[in-house]
Amino acid sequence: MTEERWRLSQAYRIPLEGAEKLDLRRWAGRMFLLGATHMGRVAYMIFEIIRGLKDWRIWLPRTWEQSYQVGVGSLFIVFLTAGFAGGVTSLQAGYQFTGTIPVYFAAGVITQSLILELGPVLTGLILAGRVGARYAAELGTMRVTEQIDALESLGRSTVSHLIIPRVLAGILMLPVLVIFADVVGITSGWLAARHTLEITNYDFVYGARYFFRPYDLWYSLLKSVFFGVAVTLVPCYMGMNTGKGAEGVGKATTAAVVSSSVLILAMDAILSELLL
Amino acid sequence: MIRLIDVHKRFGDNVVLDGVDFDVQRGETVSLLGPSGVGKSVLLKHVNGLINPDWGEVFVDGELVPLLPRKELQELRTKIGYVFQFGALFDSMSVFENIKLGITDPACAGDDHFCRMRVQECLDLVNLSPVTAEKYPADLSGGMKKRVGIARAIAGRPTYLLYDEPTSGLDPVNADIIDALIQKLQGELGVTSVVVSHDVRGSFRVGNRIALLTEGKIRKVGTPDELRDSDDQAVRQFLERDFGSAVVG
Numbered sequence: 001m002t003e004e005r006w007r008l009s010q011a012y013r014i015p016l017e018g019a020e021k022l023d024l025r026r027w028a029g030r031m032f033l034l035g036a037t038h039m040g041r042v043a044y045m046i047f048e049i050i051r052g053l054k055d056w057r058i059w060l061p062r063t064w065e066q067s068y069q070v071g072v073g074s075l076f077i078v079f080l081t082a083g084f085a086g087g088v089t090s091l092q093a094g095y096q097f098t099g100t101i102p103v104y105f106a107a108g109v110i111t112q113s114l115i116l117e118l119g120p121v122l123t124g125l126i127l128a129g130r131v132g133a134r135y136a137a138e139l140g141t142m143r144v145t146e147q148i149d150a151l152e153s154l155g156r157s158t159v160s161h162l163i164i165p166r167v168l169a170g171i172l173m174l175p176v177l178v179i180f181a182d183v184v185g186i187t188s189g190w191l192a193a194r195h196t197l198e199i200t201n202y203d204f205v206y207g208a209r210y211f212f213r214p215y216d217l218w219y220s221l222l223k224s225v226f227f228g229v230a231v232t233l234v235p236c237y238m239g240m241n242t243g244k245g246a247e248g249v250g251k252a253t254t255a256a257v258v259s260s261s262v263l264i265l266a267m268d269a270i271l272s273e274l275l276l
Numbered sequence: 277m278i279r280l281i282d283v284h285k286r287f288g289d290n291v292v293l294d295g296v297d298f299d300v301q302r303g304e305t306v307s308l309l310g311p312s313g314v315g316k317s318v319l320l321k322h323v324n325g326l327i328n329p330d331w332g333e334v335f336v337d338g339e340l341v342p343l344l345p346r347k348e349l350q351e352l353r354t355k356i357g358y359v360f361q362f363g364a365l366f367d368s369m370s371v372f373e374n375i376k377l378g379i380t381d382p383a384c385a386g387d388d389h390f391c392r393m394r395v396q397e398c399l400d401l402v403n404l405s406p407v408t409a410e411k412y413p414a415d416l417s418g419g420m421k422k423r424v425g426i427a428r429a430i431a432g433r434p435t436y437l438l439y440d441e442p443t444s445g446l447d448p449v450n451a452d453i454i455d456a457l458i459q460k461l462q463g464e465l466g467v468t469s470v471v472v473s474h475d476v477r478g479s480f481r482v483g484n485r486i487a488l489l490t491e492g493k494i495r496k497v498g499t500p501d502e503l504r505d506s507d508d509q510a511v512r513q514f515l516e517r518d519f520g521s522a523v524v525g
Contacts, residue, residue, distance in 0.1 A: 142366075145362065145364060145367075146360050146361075146362065146364035147364050147365075147366055147367070149321070149326050149358075149360070149364065150358070150360055150364035150365075150366070150428075151366075151377075152326060152353070153324055153326060153353055153356070153358040154353065154354070154377060154378055154380060154428075154432070155350040155351065155352075155353035155354040155380050156350075156377070157350070
Protein backbone atom coordinates (compact mmCIF):
# COMPACT_ATOMS: atom_id res chain seq x y z
CA MET A 1 0.00 0.00 0.00
CA THR A 2 1.45 3.36 -0.93
CA GLU A 3 1.91 6.06 1.67
CA GLU A 4 -0.30 8.37 -0.40
CA ARG A 5 -3.21 5.91 -0.28
CA TRP A 6 -2.77 5.51 3.46
CA ARG A 7 -2.85 9.27 3.97
CA LEU A 8 -5.96 9.65 1.80
CA SER A 9 -7.73 6.84 3.61
CA GLN A 10 -6.97 8.49 6.94
CA ALA A 11 -7.90 12.00 5.83
CA TYR A 12 -11.18 11.14 4.10
CA ARG A 13 -12.06 7.99 6.06
CA ILE A 14 -11.98 5.85 2.91
CA PRO A 15 -11.98 2.18 3.94
CA LEU A 16 -8.87 0.36 2.78
CA GLU A 17 -9.16 -2.97 0.96
CA GLY A 18 -10.21 -5.63 3.42
CA ALA A 19 -10.62 -3.06 6.21
CA GLU A 20 -14.40 -3.46 6.15
CA LYS A 21 -13.99 -7.07 7.29
CA LEU A 22 -14.17 -7.25 11.06
CA ASP A 23 -11.09 -8.94 12.47
CA LEU A 24 -12.28 -10.15 15.87
CA ARG A 25 -8.80 -10.97 17.16
CA ARG A 26 -7.56 -7.50 16.33
CA TRP A 27 -10.66 -5.89 17.84
CA ALA A 28 -10.36 -7.97 21.03
CA GLY A 29 -6.66 -7.13 21.25
CA ARG A 30 -7.35 -3.42 20.91
CA MET A 31 -10.12 -3.53 23.50
CA PHE A 32 -7.86 -5.40 25.92
CA LEU A 33 -5.04 -2.90 25.46
CA LEU A 34 -7.45 0.02 25.88
CA GLY A 35 -8.90 -1.51 29.05
CA ALA A 36 -5.45 -2.25 30.45
CA THR A 37 -4.33 1.33 29.71
CA HIS A 38 -7.34 2.79 31.54
CA MET A 39 -6.89 0.43 34.48
CA GLY A 40 -3.22 1.35 34.73
CA ARG A 41 -3.95 5.06 34.63
CA VAL A 42 -6.71 4.81 37.24
CA ALA A 43 -4.39 2.75 39.48
CA TYR A 44 -1.71 5.45 39.09
CA MET A 45 -4.27 8.13 39.94
CA ILE A 46 -5.21 6.25 43.13
CA PHE A 47 -1.52 5.98 44.00
CA GLU A 48 -1.12 9.74 43.43
CA ILE A 49 -4.18 10.41 45.61
CA ILE A 50 -2.71 8.38 48.47
CA ARG A 51 0.62 10.17 48.03
CA GLY A 52 -1.09 13.56 47.93
CA LEU A 53 -2.95 13.04 51.23
CA LYS A 54 -0.01 14.53 53.12
CA ASP A 55 -0.72 17.94 51.50
CA TRP A 56 -3.73 18.37 53.81
CA ARG A 57 -3.33 22.14 53.95
CA ILE A 58 -4.22 22.26 50.25
CA TRP A 59 -7.04 19.73 50.04
CA LEU A 60 -8.77 20.25 53.39
CA PRO A 61 -10.41 23.66 52.74
CA ARG A 62 -11.37 22.60 49.22
CA THR A 63 -12.88 19.36 50.55
CA TRP A 64 -15.33 21.34 52.73
CA GLU A 65 -16.30 23.42 49.72
CA GLN A 66 -16.88 20.34 47.57
CA SER A 67 -18.66 18.47 50.38
CA TYR A 68 -21.11 21.33 50.76
CA GLN A 69 -21.83 21.31 47.02
CA VAL A 70 -22.21 17.52 46.89
CA GLY A 71 -24.14 17.19 50.14
CA VAL A 72 -26.41 20.20 50.45
CA GLY A 73 -26.70 20.59 46.67
CA SER A 74 -28.00 17.02 46.25
CA LEU A 75 -30.42 16.98 49.19
CA PHE A 76 -33.54 17.93 47.23
CA ILE A 77 -33.13 15.36 44.45
CA VAL A 78 -32.16 12.66 46.96
CA PHE A 79 -35.24 13.41 49.11
CA LEU A 80 -37.46 13.34 46.05
CA THR A 81 -36.07 10.04 44.74
CA ALA A 82 -36.09 8.33 48.12
CA GLY A 83 -39.62 9.59 48.85
CA PHE A 84 -40.96 8.15 45.61
CA ALA A 85 -38.97 4.92 46.03
CA GLY A 86 -40.42 4.35 49.52
CA GLY A 87 -43.95 5.23 48.41
CA VAL A 88 -43.86 2.99 45.32
CA THR A 89 -42.35 0.06 47.27
CA SER A 90 -45.21 0.42 49.73
CA LEU A 91 -47.84 0.58 46.99
CA GLN A 92 -46.44 -2.53 45.31
CA ALA A 93 -46.28 -4.33 48.65
CA GLY A 94 -49.95 -3.44 49.10
CA TYR A 95 -50.68 -4.99 45.70
CA GLN A 96 -48.76 -8.21 46.43
CA PHE A 97 -49.43 -8.72 50.17
CA THR A 98 -52.91 -10.19 50.03
CA GLY A 99 -54.47 -13.18 51.78
CA THR A 100 -52.61 -15.03 54.48
CA ILE A 101 -49.30 -13.07 54.71
CA PRO A 102 -49.21 -11.07 57.95
CA VAL A 103 -49.34 -7.36 57.15
CA TYR A 104 -46.33 -6.48 59.31
CA PHE A 105 -44.18 -8.45 56.80
CA ALA A 106 -44.74 -5.52 54.41
CA ALA A 107 -43.02 -3.17 56.87
CA GLY A 108 -39.99 -5.49 56.84
CA VAL A 109 -39.93 -5.56 53.05
CA ILE A 110 -40.18 -1.76 52.79
CA THR A 111 -37.48 -0.96 55.35
CA GLN A 112 -35.12 -3.72 54.28
CA SER A 113 -35.36 -2.98 50.56
CA LEU A 114 -34.70 0.70 51.25
CA ILE A 115 -31.79 0.16 53.62
CA LEU A 116 -30.13 -2.67 51.72
CA GLU A 117 -30.76 -1.70 48.12
CA LEU A 118 -32.86 1.27 47.08
CA GLY A 119 -31.35 3.89 49.39
CA PRO A 120 -27.69 3.40 48.44
CA VAL A 121 -28.17 2.38 44.79
CA LEU A 122 -30.66 5.10 43.84
CA THR A 123 -28.64 7.76 45.67
CA GLY A 124 -25.48 6.51 43.95
CA LEU A 125 -27.10 6.60 40.51
CA ILE A 126 -28.56 10.06 41.11
CA LEU A 127 -25.15 11.36 42.18
CA ALA A 128 -23.48 9.67 39.19
CA GLY A 129 -25.66 11.93 37.04
CA ARG A 130 -25.56 15.06 39.15
CA VAL A 131 -22.04 15.09 40.60
CA GLY A 132 -20.29 12.81 38.10
CA ALA A 133 -21.38 14.83 35.08
CA ARG A 134 -20.42 18.04 36.83
CA TYR A 135 -16.93 16.83 37.79
CA ALA A 136 -16.18 15.42 34.34
CA ALA A 137 -17.39 18.58 32.60
CA GLU A 138 -15.56 20.89 35.04
CA LEU A 139 -12.23 19.10 34.83
CA GLY A 140 -12.65 18.44 31.10
CA THR A 141 -13.18 22.14 30.44
CA MET A 142 -10.17 22.94 32.62
CA ARG A 143 -8.13 20.47 30.56
CA VAL A 144 -9.11 21.84 27.15
CA THR A 145 -8.66 25.48 28.23
CA GLU A 146 -5.17 24.62 29.59
CA GLN A 147 -6.15 25.52 33.18
CA ILE A 148 -4.79 22.17 34.38
CA ASP A 149 -1.51 22.79 32.51
CA ALA A 150 -1.46 26.26 34.11
CA LEU A 151 -1.84 24.77 37.58
CA GLU A 152 0.99 22.31 36.91
CA SER A 153 3.19 25.04 35.44
CA LEU A 154 2.83 26.96 38.72
CA GLY A 155 4.39 23.98 40.49
CA ARG A 156 1.06 22.96 42.05
CA SER A 157 -0.18 19.42 42.36
CA THR A 158 -3.38 18.90 40.35
CA VAL A 159 -4.17 15.84 42.46
CA SER A 160 -4.07 17.78 45.76
CA HIS A 161 -5.91 20.80 44.34
CA LEU A 162 -8.54 19.13 42.16
CA ILE A 163 -8.88 15.36 42.66
CA ILE A 164 -8.52 14.69 46.40
CA PRO A 165 -11.14 17.27 47.50
CA ARG A 166 -13.68 15.88 45.02
CA VAL A 167 -13.10 12.20 45.84
CA LEU A 168 -13.13 12.83 49.60
CA ALA A 169 -16.32 14.89 49.27
CA GLY A 170 -17.99 11.91 47.58
CA ILE A 171 -16.72 9.43 50.17
CA LEU A 172 -17.86 11.67 53.05
CA MET A 173 -21.17 12.86 51.67
CA LEU A 174 -22.63 9.78 50.03
CA PRO A 175 -23.13 7.86 53.31
CA VAL A 176 -24.74 10.95 54.85
CA LEU A 177 -27.08 11.29 51.86
CA VAL A 178 -27.89 7.57 52.03
CA ILE A 179 -28.89 7.94 55.70
CA PHE A 180 -31.21 10.80 54.70
CA ALA A 181 -32.53 8.74 51.78
CA ASP A 182 -33.23 5.78 54.08
CA VAL A 183 -35.08 7.97 56.60
CA VAL A 184 -37.15 9.78 53.95
CA GLY A 185 -37.83 6.57 52.01
CA ILE A 186 -38.97 4.63 55.07
CA THR A 187 -41.14 7.53 56.24
CA SER A 188 -42.86 7.86 52.87
CA GLY A 189 -43.21 4.07 52.71
CA TRP A 190 -44.81 4.10 56.15
CA LEU A 191 -47.28 6.84 55.19
CA ALA A 192 -48.17 5.06 51.95
CA ALA A 193 -48.53 1.71 53.75
CA ARG A 194 -51.03 3.21 56.19
CA HIS A 195 -53.13 4.12 53.18
CA THR A 196 -52.71 1.02 50.96
CA LEU A 197 -52.31 -1.75 53.55
CA GLU A 198 -54.22 -0.06 56.33
CA ILE A 199 -51.35 -1.06 58.60
CA THR A 200 -51.27 0.38 62.11
CA ASN A 201 -48.27 2.30 63.38
CA TYR A 202 -47.68 -0.45 65.92
CA ASP A 203 -47.61 -3.16 63.22
CA PHE A 204 -45.31 -1.14 60.98
CA VAL A 205 -42.78 -0.52 63.76
CA TYR A 206 -43.06 -4.14 64.88
CA GLY A 207 -42.44 -5.44 61.33
CA ALA A 208 -39.58 -3.04 60.70
CA ARG A 209 -37.85 -3.97 63.96
CA TYR A 210 -38.53 -7.67 63.53
CA PHE A 211 -36.53 -7.91 60.31
CA PHE A 212 -33.94 -5.22 61.08
CA ARG A 213 -30.35 -6.14 61.94
CA PRO A 214 -27.80 -3.43 62.79
CA TYR A 215 -25.41 -5.09 60.32
CA ASP A 216 -27.80 -4.08 57.49
CA LEU A 217 -27.18 -0.43 58.27
CA TRP A 218 -23.41 -0.91 58.26
CA TYR A 219 -23.70 -2.79 54.98
CA SER A 220 -25.71 0.07 53.50
CA LEU A 221 -23.13 2.64 54.63
CA LEU A 222 -20.20 0.56 53.42
CA LYS A 223 -21.83 0.23 50.03
CA SER A 224 -22.36 3.98 49.89
CA VAL A 225 -18.66 4.59 50.58
CA PHE A 226 -17.78 2.42 47.57
CA PHE A 227 -20.40 4.23 45.49
CA GLY A 228 -18.93 7.54 46.67
CA VAL A 229 -15.60 6.50 45.16
CA ALA A 230 -17.31 5.40 41.92
CA VAL A 231 -19.24 8.65 41.39
CA THR A 232 -16.17 10.84 41.96
CA LEU A 233 -13.01 8.95 40.96
CA VAL A 234 -14.26 7.80 37.55
CA PRO A 235 -15.58 11.25 36.48
CA CYS A 236 -12.37 12.90 37.74
CA TYR A 237 -10.34 10.45 35.66
CA MET A 238 -12.52 11.03 32.59
CA GLY A 239 -12.33 14.80 33.02
CA MET A 240 -8.55 14.82 33.45
CA ASN A 241 -8.14 12.71 30.29
CA THR A 242 -10.59 14.66 28.11
CA GLY A 243 -9.98 14.82 24.36
CA LYS A 244 -9.82 18.05 22.43
CA GLY A 245 -12.53 20.71 22.29
CA ALA A 246 -16.18 20.84 23.26
CA GLU A 247 -16.79 17.42 21.67
CA GLY A 248 -14.12 15.93 23.93
CA VAL A 249 -15.76 17.42 27.03
CA GLY A 250 -19.17 16.10 25.92
CA LYS A 251 -17.78 12.61 25.33
CA ALA A 252 -15.94 12.62 28.66
CA THR A 253 -19.09 13.69 30.50
CA THR A 254 -21.23 10.99 28.89
CA ALA A 255 -18.55 8.36 29.47
CA ALA A 256 -18.22 9.45 33.10
CA VAL A 257 -21.94 9.10 33.85
CA VAL A 258 -22.26 5.77 32.02
CA SER A 259 -19.08 4.27 33.51
CA SER A 260 -19.81 5.32 37.08
CA SER A 261 -23.42 4.06 36.81
CA VAL A 262 -22.24 0.68 35.48
CA LEU A 263 -19.58 0.54 38.19
CA ILE A 264 -22.22 1.18 40.86
CA LEU A 265 -24.38 -1.69 39.57
CA ALA A 266 -21.36 -4.02 39.33
CA MET A 267 -20.18 -3.07 42.83
CA ASP A 268 -23.72 -3.61 44.13
CA ALA A 269 -23.73 -7.17 42.81
CA ILE A 270 -20.21 -7.95 44.06
CA LEU A 271 -20.78 -6.46 47.54
CA SER A 272 -24.10 -8.27 47.91
CA GLU A 273 -22.37 -11.55 47.11
CA LEU A 274 -19.42 -10.86 49.41
CA LEU A 275 -21.09 -9.24 52.40
CA LEU A 276 -24.59 -10.70 52.68
CA MET B 277 20.18 28.49 30.95
CA ILE B 278 17.80 26.45 28.79
CA ARG B 279 19.17 23.81 26.43
CA LEU B 280 17.36 21.32 24.21
CA ILE B 281 19.49 18.65 22.53
CA ASP B 282 18.19 16.53 19.65
CA VAL B 283 14.59 16.60 20.93
CA HIS B 284 12.09 14.40 19.08
CA LYS B 285 8.34 14.34 19.71
CA ARG B 286 5.51 12.71 17.81
CA PHE B 287 1.78 12.37 18.48
CA GLY B 288 0.59 9.19 16.79
CA ASP B 289 1.79 9.39 13.19
CA ASN B 290 2.34 13.14 13.39
CA VAL B 291 6.02 13.97 13.85
CA VAL B 292 6.10 17.38 15.55
CA LEU B 293 9.72 17.79 16.63
CA ASP B 294 12.34 15.98 14.63
CA GLY B 295 15.69 16.64 16.27
CA VAL B 296 15.48 20.13 17.76
CA ASP B 297 18.63 21.74 19.12
CA PHE B 298 17.93 25.01 20.88
CA ASP B 299 19.48 27.02 23.67
CA VAL B 300 18.74 30.22 25.55
CA GLN B 301 21.43 32.05 27.50
CA ARG B 302 20.78 33.67 30.89
CA GLY B 303 19.18 37.12 30.66
CA GLU B 304 18.38 37.04 26.96
CA THR B 305 15.04 36.97 25.16
CA VAL B 306 14.74 34.52 22.29
CA SER B 307 11.79 34.71 19.93
CA LEU B 308 10.77 31.38 18.49
CA LEU B 309 9.12 31.89 15.13
CA GLY B 310 7.37 29.46 12.86
CA PRO B 311 4.17 28.81 10.96
CA SER B 312 1.01 27.86 12.88
CA GLY B 313 0.91 24.21 13.94
CA VAL B 314 4.63 23.63 13.46
CA GLY B 315 5.16 22.67 17.12
CA LYS B 316 6.32 25.88 18.79
CA SER B 317 4.02 25.46 21.80
CA VAL B 318 4.97 21.78 22.05
CA LEU B 319 8.63 22.80 22.18
CA LEU B 320 7.90 25.39 24.87
CA LYS B 321 6.02 22.84 27.00
CA HIS B 322 9.13 20.62 26.98
CA VAL B 323 11.01 23.33 28.88
CA ASN B 324 8.87 23.11 32.04
CA GLY B 325 8.12 19.41 31.69
CA LEU B 326 4.45 19.69 30.70
CA ILE B 327 5.43 17.44 27.78
CA ASN B 328 8.29 14.95 27.83
CA PRO B 329 10.32 14.23 24.71
CA ASP B 330 10.25 10.82 23.01
CA TRP B 331 13.97 11.22 22.50
CA GLY B 332 16.57 13.84 23.36
CA GLU B 333 17.48 15.94 26.37
CA VAL B 334 16.00 19.08 27.91
CA PHE B 335 18.13 20.95 30.43
CA VAL B 336 17.12 23.91 32.59
CA ASP B 337 19.81 25.25 34.93
CA GLY B 338 21.75 22.05 34.28
CA GLU B 339 18.87 19.82 35.44
CA LEU B 340 17.59 17.16 33.06
CA VAL B 341 13.88 18.05 33.11
CA PRO B 342 12.28 14.78 31.89
CA LEU B 343 14.05 12.74 34.57
CA LEU B 344 13.34 15.06 37.52
CA PRO B 345 11.32 13.49 40.35
CA ARG B 346 7.90 15.02 41.03
CA LYS B 347 9.02 17.26 43.92
CA GLU B 348 12.08 18.60 42.12
CA LEU B 349 10.03 19.20 38.96
CA GLN B 350 7.50 21.22 40.99
CA GLU B 351 10.35 23.26 42.48
CA LEU B 352 11.83 23.88 39.03
CA ARG B 353 8.43 24.98 37.71
CA THR B 354 8.24 27.65 40.42
CA LYS B 355 11.27 29.24 38.72
CA ILE B 356 9.60 29.19 35.30
CA GLY B 357 6.67 31.52 34.61
CA TYR B 358 4.48 30.31 31.75
CA VAL B 359 2.13 32.63 29.86
CA PHE B 360 -0.49 30.57 28.04
CA GLN B 361 -1.84 31.34 24.59
CA PHE B 362 -5.41 31.92 25.76
CA GLY B 363 -4.54 33.07 29.28
CA ALA B 364 -5.62 29.79 30.94
CA LEU B 365 -6.98 31.81 33.85
CA PHE B 366 -8.95 29.86 36.45
CA ASP B 367 -12.45 31.04 35.61
CA SER B 368 -13.94 30.15 38.99
CA MET B 369 -11.46 32.48 40.71
CA SER B 370 -11.15 36.27 40.74
CA VAL B 371 -8.15 37.99 39.17
CA PHE B 372 -6.71 38.46 42.70
CA GLU B 373 -6.97 34.73 43.44
CA ASN B 374 -5.51 33.86 40.04
CA ILE B 375 -2.44 36.03 40.59
CA LYS B 376 -2.14 34.90 44.21
CA LEU B 377 -1.87 31.31 42.98
CA GLY B 378 1.23 32.44 41.08
CA ILE B 379 3.00 33.26 44.38
CA THR B 380 4.82 29.99 44.70
CA ASP B 381 6.76 30.51 47.95
CA PRO B 382 4.56 28.81 50.62
CA ALA B 383 5.64 31.26 53.36
CA CYS B 384 4.72 34.29 51.23
CA ALA B 385 1.50 32.71 49.91
CA GLY B 386 0.28 32.31 53.49
CA ASP B 387 0.82 35.99 54.32
CA ASP B 388 -2.34 37.81 53.27
CA HIS B 389 -0.83 41.31 53.47
CA PHE B 390 2.16 40.26 51.35
CA CYS B 391 -0.17 38.67 48.78
CA ARG B 392 -2.29 41.82 48.46
CA MET B 393 0.83 43.96 47.98
CA ARG B 394 2.35 41.54 45.47
CA VAL B 395 -0.85 41.24 43.44
CA GLN B 396 -1.10 45.07 43.25
CA GLU B 397 2.56 45.24 42.25
CA CYS B 398 2.07 42.67 39.47
CA LEU B 399 -1.09 44.39 38.20
CA ASP B 400 0.87 47.65 38.13
CA LEU B 401 3.72 46.01 36.18
CA VAL B 402 1.28 44.86 33.49
CA ASN B 403 -0.49 48.27 33.38
CA LEU B 404 -3.78 47.12 34.89
CA SER B 405 -5.69 49.13 37.48
CA PRO B 406 -6.05 47.79 41.05
CA VAL B 407 -9.83 47.50 40.50
CA THR B 408 -9.15 44.61 38.11
CA ALA B 409 -8.18 42.42 41.08
CA GLU B 410 -11.81 41.99 42.11
CA LYS B 411 -13.05 41.08 38.62
CA TYR B 412 -13.47 37.59 37.19
CA PRO B 413 -11.83 36.37 33.95
CA ALA B 414 -15.24 36.41 32.20
CA ASP B 415 -15.42 40.19 32.79
CA LEU B 416 -12.08 40.86 31.04
CA SER B 417 -11.23 41.59 27.41
CA GLY B 418 -8.78 39.37 25.48
CA GLY B 419 -5.89 41.79 25.99
CA MET B 420 -6.62 42.12 29.72
CA LYS B 421 -6.72 38.33 30.10
CA LYS B 422 -3.30 38.06 28.48
CA ARG B 423 -1.95 40.71 30.84
CA VAL B 424 -3.45 38.97 33.89
CA GLY B 425 -1.83 35.76 32.59
CA ILE B 426 1.51 37.57 32.52
CA ALA B 427 0.88 39.03 36.01
CA ARG B 428 0.22 35.50 37.33
CA ALA B 429 3.37 34.21 35.65
CA ILE B 430 5.59 36.90 37.22
CA ALA B 431 3.96 36.84 40.68
CA GLY B 432 6.39 34.16 41.92
CA ARG B 433 9.43 36.17 40.73
CA PRO B 434 10.53 33.55 38.19
CA THR B 435 13.98 33.29 36.63
CA TYR B 436 12.50 32.28 33.27
CA LEU B 437 9.42 33.46 31.43
CA LEU B 438 7.92 31.41 28.63
CA TYR B 439 5.36 33.22 26.48
CA ASP B 440 3.11 31.11 24.27
CA GLU B 441 1.72 33.33 21.47
CA PRO B 442 1.32 36.38 23.75
CA THR B 443 -0.12 38.57 20.98
CA SER B 444 -2.21 36.11 18.95
CA GLY B 445 -5.82 37.16 18.50
CA LEU B 446 -5.14 40.74 19.61
CA ASP B 447 -5.58 43.91 17.60
CA PRO B 448 -2.36 45.76 16.62
CA VAL B 449 -2.67 48.30 19.46
CA ASN B 450 -3.05 45.65 22.15
CA ALA B 451 -0.34 43.53 20.50
CA ASP B 452 2.03 46.51 20.71
CA ILE B 453 1.12 46.98 24.40
CA ILE B 454 1.99 43.33 25.12
CA ASP B 455 5.26 43.56 23.15
CA ALA B 456 6.21 46.69 25.08
CA LEU B 457 5.32 44.87 28.29
CA ILE B 458 7.62 41.94 27.44
CA GLN B 459 10.47 44.39 26.81
CA LYS B 460 9.68 46.25 30.05
CA LEU B 461 9.66 43.04 32.09
CA GLN B 462 12.95 41.94 30.61
CA GLY B 463 14.44 45.31 31.49
CA GLU B 464 12.96 45.57 35.00
CA LEU B 465 13.08 41.95 36.14
CA GLY B 466 16.05 40.73 34.09
CA VAL B 467 14.38 37.41 33.37
CA THR B 468 15.39 34.97 30.66
CA SER B 469 12.52 34.71 28.18
CA VAL B 470 11.36 32.59 25.29
CA VAL B 471 8.61 34.15 23.21
CA VAL B 472 6.78 31.78 20.89
CA SER B 473 4.98 33.60 18.11
CA HIS B 474 4.10 33.68 14.44
CA ASP B 475 4.03 37.47 14.56
CA VAL B 476 7.31 38.38 12.84
CA ARG B 477 7.25 42.10 13.62
CA GLY B 478 6.61 41.57 17.33
CA SER B 479 9.25 38.85 17.55
CA PHE B 480 11.87 41.08 15.98
CA ARG B 481 10.96 43.86 18.38
CA VAL B 482 11.26 41.84 21.61
CA GLY B 483 13.91 39.23 20.78
CA ASN B 484 17.66 39.52 21.28
CA ARG B 485 17.88 36.43 19.10
CA ILE B 486 15.35 34.87 16.73
CA ALA B 487 14.94 31.15 16.02
CA LEU B 488 12.88 29.79 13.15
CA LEU B 489 11.22 26.40 13.61
CA THR B 490 10.08 24.65 10.44
CA GLU B 491 9.46 21.00 9.61
CA GLY B 492 10.27 19.88 13.15
CA LYS B 493 13.74 21.45 13.23
CA ILE B 494 15.30 24.78 14.11
CA ARG B 495 16.04 26.10 10.65
CA LYS B 496 17.97 29.21 11.65
CA VAL B 497 19.01 31.03 14.85
CA GLY B 498 20.56 34.47 14.98
CA THR B 499 20.18 38.11 15.85
CA PRO B 500 17.38 40.01 14.08
CA ASP B 501 19.94 41.47 11.67
CA GLU B 502 21.40 38.04 10.91
CA LEU B 503 17.96 36.71 10.08
CA ARG B 504 17.14 39.71 7.89
CA ASP B 505 20.38 39.15 5.97
CA SER B 506 19.95 35.39 5.73
CA ASP B 507 20.26 33.76 2.30
CA ASP B 508 18.21 30.77 3.43
CA GLN B 509 15.21 30.58 1.12
CA ALA B 510 12.86 29.27 3.84
CA VAL B 511 13.82 32.13 6.19
CA ARG B 512 13.38 34.76 3.48
CA GLN B 513 10.05 33.27 2.48
CA PHE B 514 8.79 33.31 6.07
CA LEU B 515 9.93 36.88 6.74
CA GLU B 516 8.62 38.19 3.42
CA ARG B 517 5.11 37.15 4.34
CA ASP B 518 5.07 39.62 7.23
CA PHE B 519 7.68 42.25 6.43
CA GLY B 520 7.47 42.32 2.66
CA SER B 521 10.34 43.53 0.48
CA ALA B 522 10.93 46.61 2.66
CA VAL B 523 12.60 44.56 5.34
CA VAL B 524 13.96 41.56 3.54
CA GLY B 525 15.14 43.21 0.40
